[in-house]
Every structure is written in C-alpha cells, then in structure tokens.
Amino acid sequence: MHYIPQVLFLIALATAGYFIARRIILIKKTIQLGKAEDRTDNPSIRLKNMLLLAFGQKKMFARPIVAVLHLAIYLGFIIINLEVLEIVLDGLLGTHRIFLKPLGSLYPILINFFEILALGVIVACVVFLIRRNITKVERLQGSRHSEMKGWPVKDGNIILVFEIILMAAFLKMNAADSVLQGRNVGHFAESQTGSFIISQFLVPAMDAFPSSFLIFVERASWWFHIIGIMCFALYVTYSKHLHIALAFPNTYFSDLNPKGKMSNMPTVSQEVKIMLGLEQAPETPAEVGRFGAKDVEDLTWKNLMDAYSCTECGRCTSACPANITGKALSPRKIMMSTRDRLEDIQKGWLNNGYEYKDEKSLLGDYITDEEILACTSCNACVQECPVMISPLDIILQLRRYRVMEESQAPQSWNMMFQNLETNMAPWKFSPDQRFDWAKED
Ligand code: SF4
Numbered sequence: 001m002h003y004i005p006q007v008l009f010l011i012a013l014a015t016a017g018y019f020i021a022r023r024i025i026l027i028k029k030t031i032q033l034g035k036a037e038d039r040t041d042n043p044s045i046r047l048k049n050m051l052l053l054a055f056g057q058k059k060m061f062a063r064p065i066v067a068v069l070h071l072a073i074y075l076g077f078i079i080i081n082l083e084v085l086e087i088v089l090d091g092l093l094g095t096h097r098i099f100l101k102p103l104g105s106l107y108p109i110l111i112n113f114f115e116i117l118a119l120g121v122i123v124a125c126v127v128f129l130i131r132r133n134i135t136k137v138e139r140l141q142g143s144r145h146s147e148m149k150g151w152p153v154k155d156g157n158i159i160l161v162f163e164i165i166l167m168a169a170f171l172k173m174n175a176a177d178s179v180l181q182g183r184n185v186g187h188f189a190e191s192q193t194g195s196f197i198i199s200q201f202l203v204p205a206m207d208a209f210p211s212s213f214l215i216f217v218e219r220a221s222w223w224f225h226i227i228g229i230m231c232f233a234l235y236v237t238y239s240k241h242l243h244i245a246l247a248f249p250n251t252y253f254s255d256l257n258p259k260g261k262m263s264n265m266p267t268v269s270q271e272v273k274i275m276l277g278l279e280q281a282p283e284t285p286a287e288v289g290r291f292g293a294k295d296v297e298d299l300t301w302k303n304l305m306d307a308y309s310c311t312e313c314g315r316c317t318s319a320c321p322a323n324i325t326g327k328a329l330s331p332r333k334i335m336m337s338t339r340d341r342l343e344d345i346q347k348g349w350l351n352n353g354y355e356y357k358d359e360k361s362l363l364g365d366y367i368t369d370e371e372i373l374a375c376t377s378c379n380a381c382v383q384e385c386p387v388m389i390s391p392l393d394i395i396l397q398l399r400r401y402r403v404m405e406e407s408q409a410p411q412s413w414n415m416m417f418q419n420l421e422t423n424m425a426p427w428k429f430s431p432d433q434r435f436d437w438a439k440e441d
C-alpha cells in the first residue's frame, strides 16, 4: 500500500515518456523527408547565433515590453525545470522535498526564486491573454488574417491558461506545505523550510482549514502540477509551442549567407556556364531531378524544421509588403501550411503505414499560385523572424517549380524571361541599343 503512489507516479511518467518519445520520433521522421543540405560549417558563428537569438532572444527586443514578458515566461519555463526534477525524484522515491537536506539553507532561497518566476509567468500570461483577446493585437486577429482563425487562436490561449494553472498549483502546494509544517503535521514537520516569498500570501486563506483538508490540497496540487507538466510537454509537440525546443537547433542551423543571396540550382548554373563557354560539358550529364519544389519532399530538411519552429507570431506577415497591400500572401501562412502538410502526411503514415502517399501536394492543395506569385522577394519576413525562419526560401522553391517545370509564369514574367534570354536584360531592347540613351540627336 505504501508504494502505491510511487507505482502510480512511475506509470504516469512512463506513459507520458512513451507518447512524447513517439511524437518526437514522428516529427524527426517528417523533417527527414526533406532533401539533404549541409548546415554544419562555421560552428562558432552558428553557436553565437543560437546563444544570441534563441537563448538571448535578441530579435524579440525590437519590442522591449513584449520581450520582457516573453523572457519571464521563457526563464520561468527553463529554470523551474529544476523544481520539476525534485518533484520527479520525490515521486519515484516516495520522499518529500528531497533537495532540502543536501542544499540546506540554499533550498528556501531557490524555492523563493522559483516562486518569483512563477508569479512572473502568471503576470506575463495574463498580459498576453489580454493582448490576444481584449486589446486584440492586429497581427494575431483572425478577422484580418485568415490563417489565424480557429485552432491557432485556441492553441495560443490554451497554452497561456495552462501555464497560469500550473504555476498557481505550484504556489498553492507550497502554501499548504508551509501551514502543515507550522502545525508539525506528519512528514511535513521533518522538512522545515518556513513560508516562501509569494505563497506566504496564500497562507492566511489556508490557515482556516483543518490539516486533513490541507494535506489533500498539498497532495492534489503536487499531482496536478506534475501531471499537468507531463500533459503540457506532450501538448507542446502538437502545438506551435514546439518552438520552445526547436528555436535552438533552428537558429544554430540558420542560413549564414547574406540576405538576398539566392541559392542557385547547380545543374542550371553548369548549363549556363557551358553555354557561355566557361565550362566543358561533362561526358555523362548529371541527373537533373525536379526543378524547385512541388511538395515537402522537394524542400530541404531545414525548410521543414522551420515549419515546426514557427511560433505563429506574425512578425513576418506584419512586415510583408505584399500582405500590407492586401495581396493573398502571408509568410506566416506559408509556414503554417507547410506544417499542416507535414502533419497530414504523419496522419497518413499512422493510419496506413510509412509507405503511404496521398494524392495531395504542398503547392496547389495547401499553398496557392496567387500566394507565391505575390512575393516581392524583399526578405522583410526573414529579417523580422525571431527564430531565423525563411518563408521566402519555400516560396522561391515553389515558384521555381511552377515556372521551370510547368512553364506557368504570368504573361508579363514570360516576356521578361524572353528578354533576359535574347537581350540579356529584362527590357525589350537589344544589347547594341543599350547606350542609345546617351547619343545626342
Ligand atoms: S520576401 Fe515575400 S513573403 Fe517575405 S516579406 Fe517580402 S514579399 Fe513578403
């Protein structure tokens, strides 16, 4: 009987661990659908980028108030994991506040620090809920951005409410614990920590209740807090909040080339060089493959990781000139559609096995021609993204497919292509007329 809580805890931990691991393996497998691309050069620059952008949240500080609130949630989330470690050990070993003895007087200081963080998380989450639902920040509104209707809005709210409840359970647990310590009840008497900096304000409300009820409150809060964290960890793998983890590899493997440098197709570059006599034609021509991307398998693994790392913040969309001028394009929606496509592939795998392929494709079924043709290639979305995502890279590859594989460019573009081919400039004048403008009549 004595071991029942430990056994139950072990079952809960193993179940959560199983489902989280299964989900991570599936996401990894989906990202691996993408084409290979080497992003391991310049490790020191990459590490610096990751520390500045993911760990230091550098780009977030373009909007300081939001950045500070986001930092509070982020630090709270990261640092409070130390407290979760104690809860897990207590759950497995049947102990109570296992770190108290080894840490001694440092322990209450640490818990006080966690409580301040917990309060910071609660305040930040409340402010974010107000921004989303009452003051209605424009870039997060479904009435203005079609991709922000339904689930994305719910997802944002669910996670904020979830975090408030988890932190409140932590404070409630500590408050009940300190009252029970004061009353010298059972094993609580053996872990004398005194009351803590934030939860002490809940103590007067708890004092009115009998010890049996407070033991129930303490245990219920403890279980709720840890089971909630397990559910949260699993939920995150289905949510845009996966960026909590993926922001780190995503910034590390981000593109180090100057913005505006477009990736050439080596086979096309070689063809041009052969035409210009800069290179000899190889004896056996290289296999060309598909030009551009029609579906996610034609994108790179980094494009696919970008899709899972997108926070749906909409900073890219609010800076996009195409979107601002009312075109159908939203770079955030490009990332969300890529992720939707990956999620649908996963569903197909789960229902029909890993060999399953449906009839759909990213271009056409998830992203329209109208969207990709509206892009001006200005790179504003790439510049704005706090986690170094490039919606432009996906747009360019989809567009390359439409133009090069299907010859479906708008008429005005075809005229420009023709001019480039024949006049080596986008205009309809031949090269020998190029300096006519300087002639005096
Ligand atoms: S590169 Fe394209 S998608 Fe990105 S901001 Fe510019 S126009 Fe919008």
Ligand code: SF4
Pocket: 309, 310, 311, 312, 313, 314, 315, 316, 317, 331, 332, 335, 384, 385, 386, 387, 388, 389, 391
């Ligand atoms: S691509 Fe970047 S800027 Fe755009 S919504 Fe996603 S995370 Fe935000």
